[in-house]
Every structure is written in structure tokens, then in C-alpha cells.
Amino acid sequence: MCEEEIDQERILKNKSVYVLHCSDCNAVLCKRGMRAMLLADINVQLFSTDRPLDTVQLASRDYFTLSCRCMIRDVACYMCGNIVGYHVSQPCKKCLNSRNNGHLWIFDMEKIAWRKRCSIQGSILRWNVLCPYEIENEDEIVIR
Numbered sequence: 049m050c051e052e053e054i055d056q057e058r059i060l061k062n063k064s065v066y067v068l069h070c071s072d073c074n075a076v077l078c079k080r081g082m083r084a085m086l087l088a089d090i091n092v093q094l095f096s097t098d099r100p101l102d103t104v105q106l107a108s109r110d111y112f113t114l115s116c117r118c119m120i121r122d123v124a125c126y127m128c129g130n131i132v133g134y135h136v137s138q139p140c141k142k143c144l145n146s147r148n149n150g151h152l153w154i155f156d157m158e159k160i161a162w163r164k165r166c167s168i169q170g171s172i173l174r175w176n177v178l179c180p181y182e183i184e185n186e187d188e189i190v191i192r
Contacts, residue, residue: 061176065165068095068155070125070132075103077125077132081162082151082175087143088115094133095162096151103127104153106135116140123153132159 066081078097086092100123107124117140124131133155136143165173 063175065173066162067165069161070130071159071161072130073128075125075127077104087146093157095155097153098151100153110137116142118143
């Protein structure tokens with residue numbers, strides 16, 4: 049791993065974890081959100097995750113983005129039907145080869161509300177202490 053990749057990994061791991069809510073009905077959509085920017089346009093701020101909750105549902109058919117060859121599909125809040133973002137169903141080669149956080153679920157900042165997630169001890173949770181989602185208990189976060 050080169051020095052630049054190590055720095056990028058360190059930056060990602062020190063980012064805060066966010067809880068994301070639907071702005072229309074306040075349903076919790078994700079407990080593992082990360083503030084990020086669009087790869088194709090760094091001026092576009094968004095949230096991403098590696099694991100949405102069951103309140104996020106695929107809402108349409110796949111289509112190509114305007115900025116690259118990724119295939120995406122809109123996602124909606126299961127509770128109210130509000131389109132809240134999209135899922136990258138097939139990343140293109142360009143995006144796979146660029147620096148990214150590996151998250152394929154993207155949330156539009158105008159369609160969601162967010163807050164920083166705290167550990168049981170009350171401190172702001174960071175990605176470097178978050179358990180892998182396969183073993184994470186949704187009700188309790190254990191700091192490793």
C-alpha cells in the first residue's frame with residue numbers, strides 16, 4: 049500500500065458515523081452513514097453507507113448516471129415512499145479505480161436529516177471503532 053493510500057484510509061477511518069433519517073417521515077434509514085462527496089463532482093456533498101436498514105427499498109429500474117458509466121437505481125424510504133438517494137448496482141471501471149470509500153448506497157442531503165452517532169459512553173462514534181456490519185448489534189455498539 050502506498051503512502052497516499054494509507055493517508056486516505058486513515059482519513060476515512062477517523063470520519064464520524066451518522067444516523068440518517070427520512071426528511072419526510074423521520075424513519076431511520078441508516079445507522080452507519082458517512083459524510084462524503086460525489087466522485088464525479090466533488091462539489092456535491094452527500095451521505096453514503098455500506099449498510100442501509102430495511103426501511104430503504106429499491107424503487108426503480110437500473111439506469112446509467114450522467115457523469116460516468118455506473119448503473120444506479122433509486123432508493124426510497126419504505127415508510128413514506130420518498131426517494132432518498134440511489135444504490136450503485138454496477139460501478140463502472142473509472143469509479144472502481146478511483147479513490148472511494150467502497151459504499152454503494154448514496155443518500156441525497158436534501159432528502160434526509162442526520163445526526164452524529166454516539167457510543168454507549170456518549171462519545172461521537174468514528175469509523176475506526178465501528179464493528180464490521182456482519183457482527184454489529186443494531187442496539188448496542190461495543191468499542192473495540
